[in-house]
Amino acid sequence: xxxxxxxxxxxxxxxxxxxxxxPDGPAVGGGLDRSAARRPSAGSPESRSHREGARVDASFLMxxxxxxPVIDRTPTSATRPTVAPATGxxxxxxxxxxxxxxxxxxxxxxxxxxxxxxxxxxxxVRWHVMSLAVLNEGRDLPDKYRSAMAQAWxxxxxxxxxxxxxxxxxxxxxxxxxxxxxxxxKVKDFTQVILESLEEVGLPEALAAYGTSGDYDExxxxxxxxxxxxxxxxxxxxxxxxxGSAFFGPVVTPAPKGEAAGRLWDGYLLVASTxxxxxxxxxxxxxxxxx
Numbered sequence: 001x002x003x004x005x006x007x008x009x010x011x012x013x014x015x016x017x018x019x020x021x022x023p024d025g026p027a028v029g030g031g032l033d034r035s036a037a038r039r040p041s042a043g044s045p046e047s048r049s050h051r052e053g054a055r056v057d058a059s060f061l062m063x064x065x066x067x068x069p070v071i072d073r074t075p076t077s078a079t080r081p082t083v084a085p086a087t088g089x090x091x092x093x094x095x096x097x098x099x100x101x102x103x104x105x106x107x108x109x110x111x112x113x114x115x116x117x118x119x120x121x122x123x124x125v126r127w128h129v130m131s132l133a134v135l136n137e138g139r140d141l142p143d144k145y146r147s148a149m150a151q152a153w154x155x156x157x158x159x160x161x162x163x164x165x166x167x168x169x170x171x172x173x174x175x176x177x178x179x180x181x182x183x184x185x186k187v188k189d190f191t192q193v194i195l196e197s198l199e200e201v202g203l204p205e206a207l208a209a210y211g212t213s214g215d216y217d218e219x220x221x222x223x224x225x226x227x228x229x230x231x232x233x234x235x236x237x238x239x240x241x242x243x244g245s246a247f248f249g250p251v252v253t254p255a256p257k258g259e260a261a262g263r264l265w266d267g268y269l270l271v272a273s274t275x276x277x278x279x280x281x282x283x284x285x286x287x288x289x290x291x
Contacts, residue, residue, distance in 0.1 A: 094123045099130040099227035102155040102178040103148070105288040109255045110238045111179070116261035123265070127172040129163075130224045131156045154190050154211030155182075160220045161210035162203055173201040184290035247272060247279075254289040 096114060100107045117123055133152040141149065155178050162170040177197035181187040194208045210216065238251065256264050271277050 094121075096123055096125045097128060098125050099128045100175060101130055101132045101152060102159070102175055102182060103132060103152045105183050106251055107238050108179045108183045109253050109288055109290070110250060111175070112255035113250070113252060113261050113264070116255065116257050117265045120259055120262035121265055127175060128223050128227060129156050129159050129171065129220060130227045131220060134221055134224045135228065151190055154194060156220055157213065157216065158194050158198070158207055158211045160216045160223065161207055164216055164219055165207070166203060170201060170203065177201055183288070247277075251284060253286055254291050
């Protein structure tokens with residue numbers, strides 16, 4: 001069992017989709033059909049879809065199907081987060097950097113798990129935004145995926161605007177408020193989610209306007225790139241990168257609590273530190289359980 005964590009690790013959450021179909025059924029994870037996606041022409045409905053309304057049924061994200069990812073391979077020179085230096089001669093507290101999109105139910109469950117880990121292991125989590133909309137931008141997706149990705153812009157844009165205008169501490173606060181409404185609360189109107197969340201954390205209602213504004217898209221994309229740059233090809237959601245190496249998982253429901261959360265963390269550190277370890281998985285047969 002690992003008692004104290006003295007190594008750097010990063011937790012990232014990504015979700016990608018492909019429109020490729022296998023002859024014997026729907027697309028599955030583990031491979032990427034690059035020929036399946038096309039980029040829409042300028043001015044087409046697809047290219048404008050992210051500017052549509054703010055109501056979305058994200059139930060497809062809870063599906064037990066395993067769609068293949070669409071990964072943004074744009075080169076990036078983003079600087080990776082670093083662990084704060086030790087003080088007073090004591091070892092540094094382990095720092096987990098956690099990227100999320102509020103729309104993803106599996107990321108939400110894993111975030112609840114790692115919050116439990118903070119209670120039982122010497123780990124501190126830092127919270128960052130990534131974007132499913134950015135990840136799948138410009139891809140030819142099925143209608144239900146394209147619609148959901150269009151609506152996914154608003155929550156992450158508002159969180160980034162809050163971070164830029166009011167401070168880093170609102171990243172986690174807004175994630176908790178939005179995620180609670182979207183997932184266990186099952187609120188599908190993202191405008192309602194945003195307005196109620198801003199009120200809950202004590203931020204001005206006017207910030208909701210940034211959900212349809214690109215004013216802070218550069219900062220949003222940078223935060224996204226910082227996380228996704230640690231991730232290779234052919235992955236789903238979520239992803240854990242440990243000491244510079246990225247791995248799929250944990251996808252878990254319900255989120256483990258207490259020492260069970262700590263034991264899962266211990267096992268994760270063990271496999272992540274094994275040279276040449278790449279993959280361990282089984283078919284996901286259960287939808288997210290929010291408790």
